[in-house]
Amino acid sequence: MKIAITSSGNSPDSVMDSRFGRCMYFVFYDTKTGAMEFVPNPNKDAIEGAGPASVQLVASKGVDKVISGEFGNKVKALFDSLKVQLIIPENPSLTINQIVDKFVKQQK
């Protein structure tokens, strides 16, 4: 299973980015291999439509779950239709490593 997490930096110790469409990085975590890929978000400075453009990027990677601080209406509707689960952690200041431990490894 593949999971996307929005990140404020490009290391596992970075804090989650609370924005979805305009986050700094997307982290793609493969639960099978434990591989973590950091992709800089090309849409973070988009004038309009950063949310849908980021859905395009994330969904084309074939993820099953997305973890971020908030999702806009357009983004939520798209992910709902694609049957991708959205998760908003209660504590927004967790690091990527902590999120993987808490939300991903636990669910195995």
Next chain:
Amino acid sequence: MKIAIASGKGGTGKTFVATNLFYVAAKEGRQVTLTDCDAEEPNVSVFIQGKTIEEKLVSQNLAVIDPQLCIYCGKCRDWCEYNAIVCLEEQRKIYLLDDLCHDCGACLVACPVGAITEKERRLGVITTAITKKNNVLIEARADVGVYSSVPVIKAALAKSGHPPLLLLDAPPGISCPFIATVAPADFVILVTEPTPFGLNDLSLSVQTLEQLNKPFGVVVNRDGLGDEKVYHWLEEKGIPLLMKIPFDKKIAEIYARGHLPAAEDETYKKHFVEILQKVEELCEK
């Protein structure tokens, strides 16, 4: 001459200044048009009435994708400048986000199989009215829930044409509807109030107009309220102060009845005549 009346902060008195200026210009026998570009909340017609001579619908085309014909090649998405199309080649899914579609038509050209057509979408109404003195009032009114009022404002500006004097009542803020309204103006009157909020938003408006290279001056409304900071700031920046409108209960009383102080009070009438003169002098410089 085209004068836009704008403000960063809402409720500072844009419509108040615009309607009173219209009154004094019409009173002087000038050919003047007032266009209400605050399309999300037009209210000039509360204060100045005319006989409606035309109501024109404003609409826009919206791209529609037929999933039966779509081959999920992604070309339309790549051509869309506004991120309005999400196309997932592998999952064979395509989405068009109505709110983000700008009616540019690029996707229709991009599609190799003719799967994209257009349908009309209503955005608002432009109302044209004539006053007893044959001056023109134009109102831009966007439909409730419309994502952007800019196409409605542009239609109202096109309808306004180029009369000898055109007053444009701008929407608040400094986003696209404001830019669309001030773009054709020769001069912008910024209305503010002497409060921290007023000054903060005034400075944002000033930064925007400086980038647009528009000449402007400031009217301070409700002088006597708040503090003196706005006056120091204007002096420091060398921005012309066109008029101070006092924080006067009499104005509130007249305005609350839907009337204009310039029509009921000689002093205020004189003040608004002076604003027009000052703006014209500044434009000639």
